[in-house]
Amino acid sequence: MPMDLEKPTCDDSLIRQLSISIFQLPILSVADELGVFSHLEREPTGIAELARQLSLSFRATEALLASLAGMGLLARFQGKFHLTETSRNFLLPDRPFYWGHMLRLIGQVPVTHSTLLETLRRDGAIAWDAGKVITEEWDRVDLSEERAFVFTRAMHSHSFATAVGLAQRVELTGVGRLLDVAGGSGCFSIALARQNPHVQFTVAELPPVCKTTRQYVAEHGLEGRIDVVALDMFRDAWPPGHDVIFFANVLHDWDSARRQRLIQRSFEVLPPGGRILIYELLLSDGQDGPLTAALSSMNMVYLTPGKQLTAGELDELVRGCGFTDVSVMPAYAGYSLISARKPLDR
Template identity: 40%
Template sequence: MPPQQPLEPPTADQRLIWDIYFSAHVMPLIAECDELGVFTLIAETPLAASRAAERLGITVEWAEILLGALASVKLMRVQDGLFHITDATRCYLLPTSPYYAGFTLRRFAGRNIYERLKAAVDGARTTPPAKAAPVEADAGSSIYVVREWSEAELNVERVQTGVRTMHGLSFAAAVGMARSVDFSGVQRLLDVAGGAGGFSIALAQRYPELRCTVLELAAVCQLTQGYIARYGVETQVDTLALNMFFEPWPEGYDAVFFSCVLHDWDLEHRTELIQRAYAALPAGGRIFIHEMLLTDAGDGPLAPALYSLSMRIGTLGKQFTASELRTALESAGFGQVTVTNTFGDFSVVSGQKI
């Protein structure tokens, strides 16, 4: 072979690729540290890695590696040789916090997302792959991903896990939303597919005159009642066991609320849900849709874009842009559509029945 020109180094920084390469380790790291009690330990008192190692019963090198990796993702900070928890850790990774997400992260840390992604993409090919991979429908499905809702498939353990998983991520957004959207004109709100009831609970705490009903599958309602009681809002929030597709919706509500519900479904089901909301509301009634929104340009942000991917792997749905939701509402007959950013990447798109 003739001698070649020496290579120029790449023009793009390779750190992006290293960060992506190692991103697969982040959730397992946090899940294991949650299991080991690392966050609770360091919350009690800031510790050097050697002292943390003693308390956790692991080697000093392991403590240094784990705590250092946590610090790199801003879940610990180091000051004068001691590891401290950060505010994010205090909010989301202490089991005593109402916004504890450790259970949710642990549940997803073990999932083989690559296998599920491949199966989902193969199932969606417009031209069949040379050797069609078997599509494992809804592998690892939770209560959120049953395509044709068969309540018979829901056993107690599955419902408990599913409800706790969702609540672990959505309650913080619920409390944030209740502070940033004006519900003062609403008297009775129907929280369709409200899960653990976190949004109704947060709204009830914020608006003492408001009455909310969490419409859910019967198996879920039993658990929702426990969450409602935990926050002492039983006089303001009740539950209604109902299949939102197959049974008529109740009347007497001046607002319908959906949080992370439309993103589970394909266009046909989403349209049906919005039409059902329109039919159930009186003239002047309001609809509120709480979702993580994608940019109109289709370039992120990171969490909504990956949420969309995750939804498509596990359900029929995806995330939306504000324009898509505006069009969906206006097509159903709603007017005065507004978009309000609420908490993190979440927004509420609302409209009024004309």
């Protein structure tokens, strides 16, 4: 006779949710493409009316809206669906912090069980039919202007809110000029410039990116405060005359040797007393989370030779290149700012 089964020590709701979580990002990006959030901004609406506006069935619209509400992006009140603060801030195309461009870019990356397993077993990003491994294009400066625009616009979506959050926390008193290495759209320099009118900025980027960077700088009326220079950060000479060098979401893209090369070049070009600032989503020192940083690290393993770093790893990296006075400050939405200084006697 079979033995009686004992009840599990916990229920399986987490596993159940994870087993269907593959739908979450596509639901979000499809809702964005269908204009769900723009429709509901104009007028909160019930299921039947929105189904008619979107030319979808009631059944499909019901599932879509229920999922978005379950994810915290919509709220139902008196029979109509309304935007939440998250969707109002980040999912309306005419808002400055719109995430849609990044959502569409991520949606083009074919993550499957088999491709992830192959990546992990090879310990290296694989190339797929949809495109090349991202850092290979950067390393060879092998970017068309069109692809540079698409990627830079997506990264602007990804980073502008956190750039503004950082700008309200970081202290730039006494800084004359800041070099924003691999600064993308210039969103961090834009946010910092608006908060620190006494500081001049230089955004250094690959030549195909610079046109898009200048467009963003011009949109904010900061052409007189932010210079944009074409630069291969591994091969070209860095522009002199900066007392702060800044990296945002850069070091995690590269292997340990190239991370060290970037920090060493920073030390060499800075004057004595100059500072390096590193803005990253940090793994815990115990390397057991948090989840967003851990998933971001998996994204790096899948797409690049890099990984998310711990505060301890960054401390060791910058000290190993000669920097001192290392500090770590939580800044915005899980991001931290690491600051270090080149000694006065160097």
